[in-house]
Amino acid sequence: MSTTTERPLTEPTFEALAKRVDDAVTALGGLDPAAREVAEELRSAIEEIHRAGLVTMVRRMRSDGAARDVLFELVDDPTVHLLLSLHGIVRPDPVTHANQVLATVRPQLHSHGGDVTLVRVEDATAFVRLEGACNGCSMSSVTLRNLVEEALVQEVPSISSVEVLPNEPTPTLIPIEALRIGLDPASEGWVEVGPATELAVDDLSPLSLTTATGERAEVIVVNAGQRLSAYRNECAHEALPLDNAVLDLSNNTLTCPWHGFCYDATSGECLSAPGAQLEQLPLRVDDGVVWVRVDG
Template sequence: MKVLEEDFTTLAERVDRALASIRDMPESEREKAMELKKSIEAFHELALRKIVRALRETEAGKEVLLKVVEDPAVYAVLLMHGIIKQDLFTRVATVIEEVRPYMQSHGGDVELVKVEGNTVYVRLNGACSGCSLSAVTLKRSVEEAIKARVPEIEYVLMAKDELASGFMPPGIVGADVDLEQSGWVQGPPTSELEEARPVRVVHDEYDLLVVRVDGKVMAFRNSCPHMGLPLHKGLVDGTVLVCPGHGFRFDLTSGECLTAPYVQLEPFPVRVEDHRVWMRLD
């Protein structure tokens, strides 16, 4: 099989070189050469379609067809002529591989999780998952590439286990850094965060409130800006946290106080890395 794969690669390279030389021809000669190419391909396609049609007529023939299609050379030729088509997952995966270098150049990465109907689910890693702004930008790039190349896809969504930072000032940290050496401290694993259920985290003199809301992780000082009372035992109604002291209401997606607009929860930068929450405290 190794020899066949090497032969296939060599032949493909010969085709590429021949096409490159055709592009350098004068226009009149190039048109003749391309017409010859199209005529030969049309002849081959007609013959191949008859072979495939005949094989599909019997169960034994279908088994032979499935076996020979496993050969990369046979698969490539049948694919080129449109006799077989890549499944939707493979087509999306091909696009993902094409955009991955761009993602990696920005300190992130993207993983194809699954394709269901007209919806693609992806998981963003690295800087893509740690910074809400870059995550939006890079996810949009992936979404646009997939929809352009695979028009059957209408939606590109984060996988359910994908969490993004809810507050991450631009430029505060780059990709591929040692978080512990850069002023970040470990928070709880994402598996311990239930939607809209605050978790108290105490680190040295810092008393923090960590909460997962709408697929984002937020971290605030565990102190009501009204009277300084702790908030972790407050009631949560949807995305609104009610202070157990005097009933001040706070929007957990932003920290904004809905009771008194002049006060707001103090947020801390958050980064989600390898299914764990990291917080920048200084």
Template structure:
């Protein structure tokens, strides 16, 4: 391997790809068509070879673990993403876009919350200067919509949800739950540390037991079955990266999106999410069906 290849960063490589694409776009129609056909042919060969390598490595017990490690390397991950072998889930991609544009939105006195992504539609909730019918508010909304549609291929439309109503506190004793509803009063909210993973052993009224983890990022709480999607190993000591929004399994290094549970190391793997709600200052988690 040449010294240049060894020292070229992933960012520099990506910039070279972008620059080459821009230069091709500036060619005359015939030259551009020939360049694009050459690009597609080379990419097809590379993709077929990569798919064969991945399939063979996944089928071999000795090679599978190495494959999982390789996917965490930025260069390998970028290569797999370029060829569609790894596809980040739309929620993860949209969250990154929102995080990127949030400083701009806040600088105009507004804010935006990504609620969910379903069937190609991103549902967002707007606050502050983003609401209303004034020209600046409309411009902010259009900018948010344009950023999501342009940067996340799976998103074709953006829907703005109405503002959340002010919370009304209802004593928990006034709410009557079914005997077998499966909801377990798990832990006081104040005992769930921010930016940490909290393992819990839960027992429902019918005796059903469940090992779970609660992930807290600010005021966002998520619960999962305490098993890595790779080999069902416990996640008690998993690493939670607040900045990246990821959970990394301590056993084999699998990385998961902290809010969706989607595996970022291997397509198709997913942490099993548990229903969670906050009531009366406590985290409640539903166990069983």
């Protein structure tokens, strides 16, 4: 029987090492409590030995001019950096550190239907994108945004400010057949609203429309910077009317007055509850006259 230990010809990659750690941590979770306690103690004891040895090496290298340069080079190596940061000897890089901090606040964001993505860290500023309930104009969204900002600025020494990047616009798709203009628009469910110039500018107009077949429809027409959008006058939350909704042109949002659900004013996409949506109705302007299709 051979007593020699076979060594790999090449060193394992950083990814392979990280996966091995991840797999072992996952397997640890499947042990019964007593076995897990023993395994945790073994891991902790081995880590303490490694940490003590590493601290001695780093201290010694730091105190020697030539060795210090080598130490700084080594710290740039991803595997060495990971090892030293796992033992708390060097701080993780700002992006890793910021992501670790965001992971601690994410459960709170998720419980309110929100989320955050770190886009980059540049010149001490973290650029983030906010989703769901973190995005918009309600009180809860402001609170969640503050939570993200405070966590990053307080916990990551190299970050002193946070910038929120706008989300990519989400177009609302309206079936092309809904946009066809026939000889008799009224027979196709189009209802004449009136001259575009009579619609309140930078505001919303609640309207009660009646189709040619006598069907009534409660509608709001939003005029945000002369961009017109029509929606059925029902909040996606509890279907309450949006007559007194607040149109915020700086964010292009529409906020329901009842419980604060916030919508993109142009697409009707709900920013407070991902997946919810105002029912958008086809709208067209013919010779300065606004038409909305409420029945098709």
